[in-house]
Amino acid sequence: MGRQPCCDKVGLKRGPWTxxxxxxLMNFILNNGIHCWRVVPKLAGLLRCGKSCRLRWINYLRPxxxxxxxxxxxxxxxxQLHSCLGNRWSKIASHFPGRTDNxxxxxxxxxxxxRLKLLGVDSVSNKAIDPKESMEDNKEIVTDISTELGQDNGxxxxxxxxxxxxxxxxxxLSNEVELSAFDETADVLExxxxxxxxxxxxxxxxxxxxxxxxxISSNNTSATTTxxxxxxxxxxxxxxxxxSIGDRSLLQQNCLQQWVESVDSMLSWxxxxxxxxxxFFF
DNA sequence: AAGAATATCAACCGCTTGTCC
DNA sequence: GGGACAAGCGGTTGATATTCT
Numbered sequence: 400m401g402r403q404p405c406c407d408k409v410g411l412k413r414g415p416w417t418x419x420x421x422x423x424l425m426n427f428i429l430n431n432g433i434h435c436w437r438v439v440p441k442l443a444g445l446l447r448c449g450k451s452c453r454l455r456w457i458n459y460l461r462p463x464x465x466x467x468x469x470x471x472x473x474x475x476x477x478x479q480l481h482s483c484l485g486n487r488w489s490k491i492a493s494h495f496p497g498r499t500d501n502x503x504x505x506x507x508x509x510x511x512x513x514r515l516k517l518l519g520v521d522s523v524s525n526k527a528i529d530p531k532e533s534m535e536d537n538k539e540i541v542t543d544i545s546t547e548l549g550q551d552n553g554x555x556x557x558x559x560x561x562x563x564x565x566x567x568x569x570x571x572l573s574n575e576v577e578l579s580a581f582d583e584t585a586d587v588l589e590x591x592x593x594x595x596x597x598x599x600x601x602x603x604x605x606x607x608x609x610x611x612x613x614x615i616s617s618n619n620t621s622a623t624t625t626x627x628x629x630x631x632x633x634x635x636x637x638x639x640x641x642x643s644i645g646d647r648s649l650l651q652q653n654c655l656q657q658w659v660e661s662v663d664s665m666l667s668w669x670x671x672x673x674x675x676x677x678x679f680f681f
Numbered sequence: 682a683a684g685a686a687t688a689t690c691a692a693c694c695g696c697t698t699g700t701c702c
Numbered sequence: 703g704g705g706a707c708a709a710g711c712g713g714t715t716g717a718t719a720t721t722c723t
Contacts, residue, residue, distance in 0.1 A: 415691070415717080437708070453709075454692065489711060504712070505690050 412446040416455055420445055424452055425460055458499045465497025469506055477503060478511060 412420075427443035433456075436449035445452065458464075469477070473495060480491045488500035488507075495503065 413693075435708075449708085450694090451692075457710095458691070486712065500711075501691075508713095509689055 410446065411448055411451075413451075416459075420447070421455070421460060424455060428456060428460075454501075458501050463497055464499065465495075469510075473498075474506075474511060474514070477507065478515070481507065481511075 423443050423445055424439070427439060431442070433439065436453045439445075439449055439452045440447045443452070447455075476494065477491060480494055484490045486504075488504045492498055492500040492503050
């Protein structure tokens with residue numbers, strides 16, 4: 400006898416979540432917490448599998464989610480972390496409170512990969528792409544950029560090679576690249592160099608933690624709500640590493656409550672009631 | 682204006698890991 | 703130790719939005 404599927408898929412709904420489903424899941428979790436995802440949909444009255452509910456909560460409904468575009472700093476941090484951790488998105492995401500692994504993974508695959516390719520760095524191996532091949536691929540892009548900037552500085556990508564210690568580092572090409580015109584590019588290269596070369600990982604991780612906590616603690620009381628498409632989120636989280644687990648839990652509960660109240664005040668839940676009535680009517 | 686191509690991202694799938702008995 | 707199960711994770715898909723021709 401094989402392992403039972405995580406859920407009985409017969410009669411279960413799939414695809415995009417409706418606002419009504421979101422509301423049901425939110426209400427259930429806020430009232431009951433999460434003990435076992437398998438029973439959540441049943442108890443919440445949802446025709447979804449537990450896995451789907453979990454994903455929806457983690458990636459979309461969680462009150463501490465930070466929405467919006469990634470900043471350049473965040474992107475650079477992702478690149479640095481990826482060069483060290485590889486595709487361990489959840490580990491990477493743990494350095495960005497309010498960001499989900501899915502979000503970071505998507506951002507990596509859609510934006511950062513291209514950015515690295517432009518720099519002549521293979522996003523899989525973190526090594527330099529064959530310069531010829533790379534230049535072939537990027538010729539047009541680079542030409543475009545040069546044209547845009549009104550200069551032709553013979554841009555060539557720096558190479559990334561392993562050093563004697565097995566660390567990855569950049570090897571400068573004989574033609575030193577003038578990157579000053581490409582501030583963003585230069586930043587990334589610098590970060591890569593620092594991270595792949597002689598970086599003390601322990602210190603780096605520590606710094607990440609410190610910078611994260613200092614950034615976030617300043618937003619502890621934030622109850623700002625934003626809406627993007629059908630999403631509703633509270634900007635920044637209550638996460639602060641210096642707070643004890645018990646206190647944090649209390650804070651989270653308070654935040655959650657504030658969030659629900661603010662969401663309730665922003666959205667007309669009567670709309671859902673009407674929706675339910677309409678559905679019942681049909 | 683319309684269709685094609687491309688980009689984005691939510692959601693799913695299947696495998697791995699951790700925990701309990 | 704090992705089987706069963708839930709949760710977590712990363713790769714992939716597909717629907718939708720946006721841009722290009």
